[in-house]
Amino acid sequence: MTADPEKREPQETEQADPQHETERARGLGIDETRDITAAEHELGFWEAVRKYPKATFWSMFFCIAVIMAGFDAQIITSFYALPAFQQKYGNLVGDSYEIAVPWQTGLGMGNPIGQVIGALASSYPLDLFGRRKTLAMCCVWSIAFVFVQFFATSIGMLCAGEILAGFAYGFYVVIAPTYASEICPLALRGFLTASVNLAFVIGQFIAQGCAAGVESRLDEWAYKVPFAIQWIWPVVLLAGLPFAPESPYWLVRRGRKEDARKALLKLTSSKSRPDIDNILLGIEQTDLLEREYESSTSYFDCFKGANLVRTEISIMVYLIQVIAGNPLIGYSNYFFEQAGLSSYNAFNMGVGNTALGFVGTVLSWPLMNYFMFGRRTIYNSGMVVMTVVLFVIGFLGIPTNNTGAVWALASLMDFWTFVYQMTVGPICFVIISEISATRLREKTIAIATAAQSVASIVFTVAMPFMLNSDEANWGGKAGFLFGAISFVCFIWCFFRLPESRGRTYEELDILFQRRVPARQFKKYDLLAEATSNDKL
Structure with a gap:
């Protein structure tokens, strides 16, 4: 098992499926790291915590x-x-x-x-x-x-x-x-x-x-x-950064293999340590694979070939955080005051809103790890519920001088926050971290962050004009606008958002390079294909 491309040249003479002939000729299938990939798939959550306790700590520290x-x-x-x-x-x-x-x-x-x-x-x-x-x-x-x-x-x-x-x-x-x-x-x-x-x-x-x-x-x-x-x-x-290990992926890309090995040793448990050599080989193979696909790592490369799709997905899932309802929810205190609360009590209700967000985010963990729902499933389910709630908010904004309607509207905003923080909010960061190519990850996330921030600027300017009584005075009726945007975003998610749960970075590289449709990511079995290739 090796990452050296010269040692894989004999594969060029094998009979291959025409769809993957070029990949097989260049040694870009999952075959080289099949055992490593299978081991990653078999590693359970709590076993991973035991083997990577320091990785868990340092990730949260950052x-x-x-x-x-x-x-x-x-x-x-x-x-x-x-x-x-x-x-x-x-x-x-x-x-x-x-x-x-x-x-x-x-x-x-x-x-x-x-x-x-x-x-x-x-x-x-x-x-x-x-x-x-x-x-x-x-x-x-x-x-x-x-x-x-x-x-x-x-x-x-x-x-x-x-x-x-x-x-x-x-x-x-x-x-x-x-x-x-x-x-x-x-x-x-x-x-x-x-x-x-x-x-x-x-x-x-x-x-x-x-x-x-x-x-x-x-x-x-x-x-x-x-x-x-x-x-x-x-x-x-x-105070803590001098003791933090550097990213082994970055070290491998810089040609510092021994430093990458030391970083992996710092990230894993000495009592139940995984096979460091195999992990390092998997990182090297992923880097080699991406070098074969694209040798440079500029911003321009994020918009070329298969990387364009990966950048599109990263931008959209991050952009949806802003354009699909969050600006309206930010004005929940305003609606609490409309319902008759003092500014002090309205502010305390705002604290409760962020507390619901905290609980929602924590609940996203068992959804992913205990109930084993996929990223696509959680994200799309959240979009459906959030869209419906926004339209209901819009209808509740139609009555005037109706205290009950305003209370219901403000309460639904809190419920929307809870659903958002359990689904779209946290899963967005999972998706952008998984979907982007490792060699272009920081650039892809940077582009998505910039797009999201630009949208935040636009709505920071627009929201007062939508809600202020001396301007459009939409109030809760702004829910119709955000509900419509959210519905369009859900349609995009249904057709364009792939399932990345349970996929190694090498597998994702291959799936995107083969242009596998988003709705087929979950069922596409690369390991079975590798086994079949071995029997040829």
């Missing part, structure tokens, strides 16, 4: 960076109704201070604008320096620009700090799923990549709780304390 991104995006919008923040950065309107709408828009867009730039810029340092060093550099960057936020003397300075801090957040949301997908075995891949979404939810939950805790303060610490909390995460990461 997710701490994503907590920062979720925290920042949530905390800045909660400041708009904070009296101390209004007095510092707002304008006197009548007897009270208000943050001007253009500045609200600017502050709200700071995080996603920074993420667009950061995500697209992330692939080059990730490719050059690796995952660990790049994350460390971003932590230093975050520490520096939290100072800008903390000591901002004007709202313009604060907005600049938001954009520059968001630059690092773009890196974080690329690094975390990339690293998790590259250090864990097949059995843990869904669990660990879905944890990226949990990190987002934890960040939002901490931000909501933090803002509730300082809501009654009238001094500058009402908004400075939340900013200061952002120093905790990068310090914790910088």
Whole structure:
């Protein structure tokens, strides 16, 4: 068993199925790593946890960076109704201070604008320096620009700090799923990549709780304390990163095979260690296979051949997070106030909304690992339920001055959040981590992140015009718009979203290269084909 292409040349003389003749001639079937692939398929979840305990820990450790991104995006919008923040950065309107709408828009867009730039810029340092060093550099960057936020003397300075801090957040949301997908075995891949979404939810939950805790303060610490909390995460990461192993996939691509072996030793248990040589061989074979398909690793390569389909899928599943209802759900506090709750109680209901998101994300783990549902099944089921709920929200928005309808509408928003965080939210990160080619993973995830952030910017501008009473005043009727978009997205998912559960990266490379239709991924048996080839 070898990854050397020269030693596979005799396969050129074999009789092959015409559909795969070119692959067989180049040695690009699953034959070379059939035993390794079979072992990956047979490895159970809890056995994988026992064999890869450190991989599980380090994957979750890298997710701490994503907590920062979720925290920042949530905390800045909660400041708009904070009296101390209004007095510092707002304008006197009548007897009270208000943050001007253009500045609200600017502050709200700071995080996603920074993420667009950061995500697209992330692939080059990730490719050059690796995952660990790049994350460390971003932590230093975050520490520096939290100072800008903390000591901002004007709202313009604060907005600049938001954009520059968001630059690092773009890196974080690329690094975390990339690293998790590259250090864990097949059995843990869904669990660990879905944890990226949990990190987002934890960040939002901490931000909501933090803002509730300082809501009654009238001094500058009402908004400075939340900013200061952002120093905790990068310090914790910088303290642990020197001990973190580098991605073995990145090390193999850099020609550092022995370092990759050492990284695998650090990621596995000394008491029940898997066959390191076989794992390393599987990584080398996957890299070799992708080199045969495409020798370069530029952004342009993400849009060539089979990689175009993989990029399309990654962009769409991430984009759906924004365009299929999330912007409307972000205004649940607004509808709670319409139902008659005080702003304080409406905010507490918002905390409950993020708590439901936390529970939903945790429940996605047993769906994938205990009930053994596939990614496609969970994602599409979530799309169906979310679409129906959005249309119901739209109908509930039709009655005017109906407190019961508004309560039902706001409650359905919480239910939508629960379903979203159990299906589309976490499964998105699983899919983008699995579908992208390993050599183009950071670039593919960066493109998808940038597309999602651009959509966030668009809806940040559009939502006030949809909902404000002096503009379109759609209220809950905006559910019709998002329901229609969600339905179209479900149609795309049905025809274009493949099942990646239980597939090694090498298998996925072959399936995409053969242009197997998305709905046939689940039943396409490469191992049986390899066995049949051996008998020829």
